[in-house]
Amino acid sequence: MASMDRSGDVLHAGLAVVLLLGVWSVGxxxxxxxxxxxxxxxxxxxxxxxxxxxxxxxxxxxxxxxxxxxxxxxxxxxxxxxxxxxxxxxxxxxxxxxxxxxxxxxxxxxxxxxxxxxxxxxxxxxxxxxxxxxxxxxxxxxxxxxxxDELREIDSSLTVVIVSVLGGVFGLVIFLMVVKGLVVNFLLDGGDKNKECLVNSGNDNTENGLSGAKADTKGTPKA
CATH class of the missing domain: 2.60.40.10 (Immunoglobulins)
Incomplete structure (x- = not known):
């Protein structure tokens, strides 16, 4: 028990020193x-x-x-x-x-x-x-x-290169965005046209079917 108490005291003392050093370094x-x-x-x-x-x-x-x-x-x-x-x-x-x-x-x-x-x-x-x-x-x-003797001038050639590279990157991004927009619009327009074709085709078949049905249901003319 005595050894455990000593260990606890040492641990507490160590923690106190760490806290004091922390406060000292911060402040x-x-x-x-x-x-x-x-x-x-x-x-x-x-x-x-x-x-x-x-x-x-x-x-x-x-x-x-x-x-x-x-x-x-x-x-x-x-x-x-x-x-x-x-x-x-x-x-x-x-x-x-x-x-x-x-x-x-x-x-x-x-x-x-x-x-x-x-x-x-x-x-x-x-x-x-x-x-x-x-x-x-x-x-x-x-x-x-x-x-x-005199202040050094900033190398403008490096600035031009950096601006050119950034401009090229921004231009590429804008180009890709435009292409993406065109592709999306094309796909949407194509989808609408396909839907219209399907609807029109359905209507034609229905009308043809109804007219055929009517023709089939007509009786044979009496003599």
């Missing part, structure tokens, strides 16, 4: 740079480098910062702290002359702008956040900036 802090994690931008332009945070548990004194990966050396761009939901960052510090913080706590946004970019600005930008409310759980996301 844990996450930061994201969006569905597109890289962008090509013209030399000399201004670029928005996006980042948002989320936590189902909520935040308190959320710490965040941005770093630029300069060939393995992490250069700090800015940092700040958000006291609670809906409150703007405090203690905001920017360490790069062409970086501007444009985030807002109302949208869980901690994005930055990078002004007048150069080829030296190309590389990875890391958004980091830490939430003391979740026992200092932290998370980071990376956004890649590619600087070019």
């Amino acid at each position: 844990g802090l996450e930061v994201s740079t969006g569905k597109v994690s890289s962008i090509e931008a013209m030399n000399g332009s201004t670029v928005l480098i996006p980042c948002t945070y989320s936590s189902c548990i909520g935040i308190k004194d959320l710490f965040f910062n941005w770093h630029y990966n300069d060939n393995g050396t992490m250069l700090k761009l800015c940092e700040g702290e958000i006291p609670m939901e809906g409150v703007e960052p405090r203690g905001l510090s920017v360490y790069h002359e062409r970086v501007e913080f444009v985030g807002s706590s109302k949208g869980n946004n901690i994005s930055i702008l990078l002004w007048n970019i150069t080829f030296e600005d190309q590389g990875e930008y890391i958004c980091f956040a830490r939430n003391p409310k979740e026992k200092n759980r932290n998370h980071s996301a990376t956004f890649t900036l590619i600087v070019v």
